[in-house]
Amino acid sequence: MASTAIDRLDGLSSSAAIKGPARVATTANISLYGLQTIDGVALAQDDRVLVKNQTDASENGVYVVDTGQWRRSTDFNKTRDVVKGSIVYVTNGTVNATTLWIVSAENPVVVGTDDITFSDGIVLPEAQEMTVVSRAAGFTAGNDDNDSFQRCTAAITIAIDAVATLDANWHMWVSAQGGAVVIDPNAAETIDGSATLTIPDGYTALIVSTGSAFFSDKMSTTIPAAIAAAVAAGISTKADLLNPFTDIASATTTTIAGVASQSVRITGTTTITSLGTATAGTVRLVKFAAALTLTNNANIIIPTGANITTTADDVMFAISEGTTIWRILWYRGALVTSDWTTGTKTTPGMPTPAQIAAAIAALGSAAAPFVSSQQTITAAGALTLAHGLGARPTIFQAELVCTTAENGYSINDIVPLMCVDFGDTSRGCVITADATNIYVRYGSTATTFALPNKTTGTGVALTNSSWRLVIRAKLS
Structure with missing residues (x-):
């Protein structure tokens, strides 16, 4: 059995899809030798480094720092270790702290011979505190239960205060862990268009308010930590989001659903006022190749309510609400603007749980079962x-x-x-x-x-x- 020290250096399993975390990731081509500073962090011997920017891309991978020649970590040094979709988490750095990097090279990857490429880094949101409450008897949920996790250990009914009295983006998780749980909105108000919602024993549901009604995420049996992190980061679980971007020239109406790939790169500098028609529920990961204006209007709903001037390599995630209406769920890149929630951060980040809840509420039940x-x-x-x-x-x-x-x-x-x-x-x-x-x-x-x-x-x-x-x- 490997020692704890070796596990920290070389990862827990060479065949695991999620590799051991790296302390930093490179931002440019480097010499794979000696102690050095990368992304603002002074490295020490045995630190793990994600090397992703080498001029010779076959040199990319995860390395262990040494005072002499660096070596590849043993969980990233053989063909079976590196496959399309392998994930590396980076913990520190001025640019790359708390980012996920996903191998985008096609299989099989011969380490040391084939180019190893990574998708754009995905910034994970900061951890947010959530109140967890155990319930064995029915109660009425209100503003004090916003952003809470209700662990129900018996078959109970949860009433909800009048929707008009709840905070904006009000939401809560309800987990049935001892019998079915009934969600019963106030008076004639509805949830998913019905008078009540029954959450079967063993299921969990996210309940959100639109300001006039309630909706759920239609329940899941479990919420694994890795999936929860991916959802919070705005990542689709569909493999084709990792496919190479398909180029579309910018136009006043740029139809991003007009290609089969869910990953689209918009080229050119023409101002965009519409993203074209699509079936409700269609999603696209969109990358911009140059500066242009993305116009906030009835067809392109931007969280800030203002136009966006893009820069090269900015990325956004959009979902269709049907016909020509697209909602931008998140946007990130070099653009400097106010944070969508607090107005304090300078770089657009990933959505907070409240923003995710608001997006689900805004979508309503258009594509829901x-x-x-x-x-x-x-x-x-x-x-x-x-x-x-x-x-x-x-x-x-x-x-x-x-x-x-x-x-x-x-x-x-x-x-x-x-x-x-x-x-x-x-x-x-x-x-x-x-x-x-x-x-x-x-x-x-x-x-x-x-x-x-x-x-x-x-x-x-x-x-x-x-x-x-x-x-x-x-x-x-």
Whole structure:
């Protein structure tokens, strides 16, 4: 087993995609020899350095500093160590502190022979304090719960104060860790277009306010630290964001969705007033090759509310809200301006959690899956549910939610189900849809659904009034 000292020098595993952190990263071609100062940091023997700017790009990689000749770290010195997508985190430096660098060279990479290139460094946001609260009983969330993490250890209902009384960009995380949690906005206010939202046991949801309604991120089972950091940095998990940038010439209307690549470089200096048409939810990572004016207007929504004069190598992340409307989620580069949140920083940074919440709220449910409210079950009855997806959905999930305990099931138990009972086709339900509505027809048997008893496994008929039906649907 490697010693702790060797692990710090050479990383934990040569095959890991995320390499051991480097103290600094180069900003220019250097001599790979002796103690020296890089990016404002005086190096000591055994420091790890990300070398990324060599004239001969085959010399790039992660090195261990020595008083004599430097050597490549053992987690970055063989072909299987270096693959497209490998990540190196840099901890210190005037320019490169707290940045992530991703190998962009195509596989296979023969170390010492092939050029090793890196994508533009991604600046991670500063850590922000979040209040974590454990809850075993229902409560009403208000401004004191803004930017909090609610760990719910029992099946509870969380009411929310009137949306008009909440702070701008109000948001909170809710994690169901002991039973389903119901989010119940004030009075007639809605969440994701419905009266309530049920978070199943084991799931976590981000709840955000738009100032007139509430929306969720549609829940995730877990939030791994690496994914959370990537989301906070504005990185898509799609591999094609790492593809080479596709050039598009600047024009009054520059259609950034007109190419297949999600990474676009805009060349030229023509003032841009529109980014063209796109389907809602389309994303683009955009790099600028030269100085031009990006105009803030109804079609290009910039967080500062002001025009941006770009410089070479500035980068922004944009998402379409449908038709010609694009929202800029973050922008960074050499541009000097006020920080979007505090007005104090001089370099545009990555979004804070509040900015991410605001962006989700602004997008609303335009591209979100449809989740119905809890529907009453009536033998031979029918439902017509407007889904708002804009096209016919092709993926459906039906769930039964227990509202009165019976047959071993507890209140708020959720059971995904097959719609038709093939042992008795007059039980269950059938679901069809068009571009506007989802249609549900219940079976004609008085006890419409049957399930195994939760405790004994014996097949039992369910009491219609003790259960509710929830339909989920999305586009393929």
